[in-house]
Amino acid sequence: EYDGGRNSAGERHGFGKALLPNGDTYEGEYERGLRSGRGTYRFKNGALYTGNYLQNKKHGKGVFFYPDGSKYAGDWVQDQRQGYGEYLYANGDTYTGEWANNKRHGQGTYVYKDTGSKYVGGWLNGIQEGPAELIHLNHRFKGRFVSGKPLGRGKFIFDIGCEQHGEYIQPEQEKEEEEEETPSLSVEPQWKVSEITKLTPWTPHDEKAPSP
Template sequence: MSDDEDEDEEKENVGEGGEGKEIYPYGEYEGGRDDQLDRHGFGSALLPNGDIYEGEYHHGKRHGKGMYCLKNGARYIGTWRKGLKHGKGDFLYPDGSKYSGDWKKDLKHGQGTYYFPNGDTYEGCWYKGLRHGLGTYTYKACNVTHYGTWINGRMEGPGILNYPYFRYHGSFDKNLPKGVGCFTFDAKYMQHGFYINMRDPAFDYVGAEELELEGGANQEENEYRGNPRGIVPIWRARSITEYKTELLPPEPVPLPVKESVESMIDIIDYLQKQYEVDGYQAEEEHRATPSPVPKELEVDLPDIDFDI
């Protein structure tokens, strides 16, 4: 919802400053006001769509600590700045998933953890609502973790897959391992080789337009799409050596993100968002879906003869 619609609506005559209660077609509000009759200080508001906000205001906008409850059962508890989620906060979804961490201009941004209903978790960096930077995704079902670099919501670049009894070190492309890498076993042996991504012959063709990421799809849905459909990684082993750290592929590294000065793109995106607000829908938060377990996590490694 836009701040113009719920914050700057016609005020009921409640006197100069102080507290007051307003009841009219635009919703209900009870709490403090400033000398201009804008909501100020602590207050509670019942919006026309059934959502509820209770917390601090600053000259007509949600600002400070507050709780926003959506009528569908979702709720945000945290800090606000100029009417937007900003700072530290928790967002709880109706399906039981939860995000806890940093926010900036209504988006997950900074450090945060997302808890999925199936037990999976992602802990790490976020940028403008997407997993971006260093992060760890834990697959509860198979007790495997992926630590590495994420770009625009996907595993990209150097990464490490931690299995219960061994590790894979290599690079990832669109959530799949790709290129040169190695498996390590108890810091004693290394199996070197490479991954190639091939089309799964069992995959039913559904049309090229459905294989591509829809540019107009919801951002949250795009973020959590899984592996490219119909593509599976195939491991090609080449040699086995003793464990040597100098033979390991490059480690994941943080992505350079300058937060001190906002770029023009940041400013344009923020200003554009103010014009794209459609009624109360701006308060809706779309839930995420967990990343599917990559195909290569579901298969056994080829037999290895460690007596070589």
């Protein structure tokens, strides 16, 4: 069911409203029979997208409201969250930063609503990866993350004016003999303190400090 403009070939073209066979609705711009330009698409399940389209795909700037109450506002490429955008999760957490293939990827900031803690740093395919800072209420950790966990050299910086230097070490895990293969529980990296100092400038060990 369609009500709107058409071109000389009879294709949907210009502004129009459509009721799709699955119960979804679209109101917006068409070009040669395809959703292209600005439009609003309402899903039967309660989700809603309003923004740019290109040849029936979300492409450009747009806002997507999900059925669970979460929301994404930002860049889209070929129906994928890609570029820069902000995601408000159903639990109140937020992520603001770079995306690729629908996943957090690049540089971004994730804020945990329950604790107020904030992760500022790198992401790889949706997982925390690379140099980063984890900021808490009265202290913060500066170091490197690997597969979502801190690993290697870093430091805790306390608001009272001191720093605790050290490194996160991955404990060796002894393999147990098992009759059948079962997934082993991953062991959390352990923090090993090397020294406590006053506040000092610091860069990850594999990054050169700027020349004076």
